[in-house]
Amino acid sequence: MREAAAPTPPPPPLAEVLGVRRIRLAEVAAPRLTAEERHARDQVWTTMLLANPALFDGPVVACADTSWPRPGELHISWSRVPYRHYALRRVPSATAPTASLSVSVLQTTDDGRLLVGRMSPSTAAPGRWQFPGGSVEPPPDGDRLDLAALRRNAVRELAEETGVTTTPSELELWAVTRGQYGSVGVLFLAPPLPEPALRERFTALAPPERELVELAFVRSPADLPGLPGPHADYLPPVVHRFARERAGWRP
Helix, strand or coil, rough: CCCCCCCCCCCCCCCCCECCCCEEEECCCCCCCCCHHHHHHHHHHHHHHHCCCCCCCCCCEEEEEEEEEEECEEEEEEEEHHHHHHHHHCCCCCCCCEEEEEEEEEECCCCCCEEEEECCCCCCCCCCEECCCCEEHHHHHCCCCHHHHHHHHHHHHHHHHHHCCHHHHEEEEEEEEHHHHHHHEEEEEEEEEEEHHHHHHHHHHHHCCEEEEEEEEECCCHHHHHHHCCCCCCHHHHHHHHHHHCCCCCC
């Protein structure tokens, strides 16, 4: 008798896309881990490094808590953690929070499409399609993490991943996503550029430095099935909302 195939696990839920006009950030103490959690985290991290030695255990900003004191205003409590902290997501017994804080850039073309990129095999999300962006890095001790700092993070990520240079003042706060593990993503809208110019700047990046290995341009959710492989959880709802806004809908 042929054994029944194992059921396919359901895909992770899509992220929420939330309108926001103001963001306030406040630093809090890093999560306190038990000795067992630290040991389990480090074991998982070692296994991850064996599979992908290019992973970098640098400092990142974790999202400790969020609140909405009034419509359109988001308050984020954040803490400094090493990137390996997120290995706790693979530890079933862990209770420490593992929400991350990231920035992404909606880089548009002059005909209204969105640039998306496929992550390289050396990244933490190999093969995943997403917008240019990444984890927020904490500021030096004594400096503030605020909306201006998030814009600077986003400008750096856009340049590193696509070769496109812009200034923080040119990035418009567009929305916030809330996804798996309670992670928060801050999305900025960049000035439009022609597709040939975007491809030229991307091609000019030295291949060893690229976190993205391929670009694509999408206009609506109907274009997403043509991108083979995993997609960031925010990608379908963000593309859907962007397309509706371009069609004249406002939240």
